[in-house]
Amino acid sequence: MTYLRNCWYMAAWSGEVTAAPFARHILDEPILMFRKQDGDAVALTDRCPHRFAPLHLGKLDGDRIQCPYHGLKFNAEGRCVFNPQGAGATPAAASLRRYPLLERYGGLWIWMGDPTRADPALLPDYPFLEPGDRYAREQGYMHTKAYYELLSDNILDLGHVDFLHQGSLGCEATARAKPRTRQEGNRIYCDRWMPDARQGPLLNMLFERDEPVDAWIDVVWDPPGLMLLHFGMTDVGSAREGARETLNVHFMTPESERSTHYFWAGCRSFRRDEPGLGDTLRAGVEAAFSLEDKPMIEAQQAMMGDADFWSLKPVLLQGDAAAVLARRTLAKLIEAEQEAASPAAATAQ
């Protein structure tokens, strides 16, 4: 499996990265993150170019990370600025790869490809995630031992909630709803309309409903694995305008070919300040994912082993359209990136 490189991946929630070294593998690469004294976060390779010690085991001296093994110090640009060994010359080759890092929407976004192409405008818009008092927000991070496309499939094919999340999120209407899928450029939309049906208990609790309602869940996917969900309910037959709605994001970042960093957040513009509600919602989401989705997706990965997804000839159901489009779009983007990177392509330019 090949990764798309020229795109933004969520590397961490902003609060995860402080003035202490923080390490995470992304796209199989060891990444070191920390905040400089001015508060800006940086991302460098976590591997010392001298003898490959993991730098996150070292200490920060102001904005400089010191290798724990032989004491080389590197500044926030990744340049070696101090060599305690012998005469102390700092070899020019001793520099760390610096990754473009963008802080936006309460998260840190990393660019794993060509740094000259790291355009902040390429990150989709999630304005409701910007700090402010319009929305109350719950968020979290969950590690999963499965390839990230399986996690995207999970969100793009919400027909699973009625079965996997029977007691929490599921009802009988999600699967039954005919998803309307469409693509615009590399963005994929998948909307479900669930008229006159009771929703699941966790949602009913939040929306303060217990009777049949008209509900919708509209998903937007952007490459490589960024998903936005609008979920709302209203009285049967009423207009959607003005109805309560939650905005939810699910951002998938590959750690490796068998594991994923899963970042999620849920925002609501109603019941914002109610004591304890946020904790209840966060616990509900985390329970649903860690007890229901995660074991299923990890079992799915184990069943698939090292086989390519398509080689296993999956049967396609109606609800799979969006997930299949997303997989194909991603494959095309990766193919284009590979071709552009090949020597033949270089010659042709």
Place this chain on the structure above:
Amino acid sequence: MTYLRNCWYMAAWSGEVTAAPFARHILDEPILMFRKQDGDAVALTDRCPHRFAPLHLGKLDGDRIQCPYHGLKFNAEGRCVFNPQGAGATPAAASLRRYPLLERYGGLWIWMGDPTRADPALLPDYPFLEPGDRYAREQGYMHTKAYYELLSDNILDLGHVDFLHQGSLGCEATARAKPRTRQEGNRIYCDRWMPDARQGPLLNMLFERDEPVDAWIDVVWDPPGLMLLHFGMTDVGSAREGARETLNVHFMTPESERSTHYFWAGCRSFRRDEPGLGDTLRAGVEAAFSLEDKPMIEAQQAMMGDADFWSLKPVLLQGDAAAVLARRTLAKLIEAEQEAASPAAATAQ
């Protein structure tokens, strides 16, 4: 290593499979078993054709298994009979492989090859294993991390009992006995005659002997790894006819190239109803295997690593004749099966 496919493998003891989903890997394939409402057991692939979820995590609805992920239901023939997603069409391609399953001798036997060739007559005869009151019976299942041929070797070369099972089954006569080995078709016989010698403590306890006896242990091997042992004792110089004898089976089913499902049973027509005797015997067999055979066979496998058995140039001893014949017979059967399955063979037909 390649498996023989057109033969019966023991998949489970009858009592292991109930009206709840039961999963076991056989020949590296994930198998789901359950009993229908009429009591018949079925074996299906445990992998949902939609997105490869393990079906045994799902629920049975009568004779239909429902996939835990998106709710497809499959009947006992493996056909998809319910699709809760969207308009609910059940795609023809969405079917599960059904494996022929035969219930006999208190066990469930699975056919991993061409279903049209699954002839019950191909299973060897073990009539004493049929329910009835002629025999008292102990049985068990033990998982072992070694290729199944190493477990067959263990039973076919009983010269090991004097060393590995010194305090329980061993005596000094088993190894010394010259095994008489012969082959009839694909069946291999290996008989040991141990005249005028004391047998091991567990056997003496069961046979109520403590003095030297004439004893025999006659082994029959059938492919792929089915073994029947007759063990008996009589007064020195007496006829075998009418003497006490136990009938023991050892059935080996490959889980993978490094692990085996080991099914065993021991039957006796004497001391059938004695309270506690069965428990003592079962505990004795399980202790001998799990404390003595299993660690040795697993250590053997670890020493061999991924190497082919013959490539390691094993030294052959007199007692190895049966095990070597069995290995060669199995290799020939597998080769014949492979050739028959090759395109050239198909053309020639």
Place this chain on the structure above:
Amino acid sequence: MTYLRNCWYMAAWSGEVTAAPFARHILDEPILMFRKQDGDAVALTDRCPHRFAPLHLGKLDGDRIQCPYHGLKFNAEGRCVFNPQGAGATPAAASLRRYPLLERYGGLWIWMGDPTRADPALLPDYPFLEPGDRYAREQGYMHTKAYYELLSDNILDLGHVDFLHQGSLGCEATARAKPRTRQEGNRIYCDRWMPDARQGPLLNMLFERDEPVDAWIDVVWDPPGLMLLHFGMTDVGSAREGARETLNVHFMTPESERSTHYFWAGCRSFRRDEPGLGDTLRAGVEAAFSLEDKPMIEAQQAMMGDADFWSLKPVLLQGDAAAVLARRTLAKLIEAEQEAASPAAATAQ
């Protein structure tokens, strides 16, 4: 990675091997060691030639090891001398590989290559390790999950002590000292002179110093991974002659491509009989290694994965000269050994 075979590797400290079977993997090969009744130690392959059972699970009968599985007995030369199976003939092919084993310097040294070339004179001299009362000695064994060249690098590039062992062995002078490196034949010398500087706490405790001193640490490396360190201190400006000095050895033996048997000893001719001092020193060395070096070297190995060291293009610092020379010398010796072993070379002779 290929191992150098025609050389002595330390297999065990003398005291580790007794009249009971002792097993250790060396260069990926399973080795059985034990002492004969006359006290001499022998090294044989730990794998029975019959069915590959690990012999160290068997029992010694005088100088003969009995296989735990089917009872073959092998004498200390590795020849099969007893076969309890059937008629009892001992097959000529049933012999164990015997490895030349040399007991010297309180250790057992094994020769993994051509036995006709196993010349004791090829083992470097460490006379201070011979039993006697001139030196007090602490020694130990530590297992590490990293290739042994990373452990040799660690000792050959002592510039790391100031960072990795800040609170115990480190000072500010080790890294700063310009190492003088030279090679004589396959032996590499690397001397560091640290004038007028305070040394680290553990060393100051042992040498009973607390003020700035002149100190030196001189390392000698011999293939494949044998290192001798002289460490001493004297008053600033005084002659080295007559000053207190410790003699320390670090012997690295590959267990596998990812793990090492690390043997160390420290000898001192002063404060020899002081109660408790030896325990304090041993605890100090073991804490420094197991809490500081070992996690770093294992992390280094994890960062490198299966990549070849040079393929990762390590940046070279001044202190690396000796380690790089050692790696190159070893590579040349292995290359020469491989060429000599190739059929073309055989023809040419």
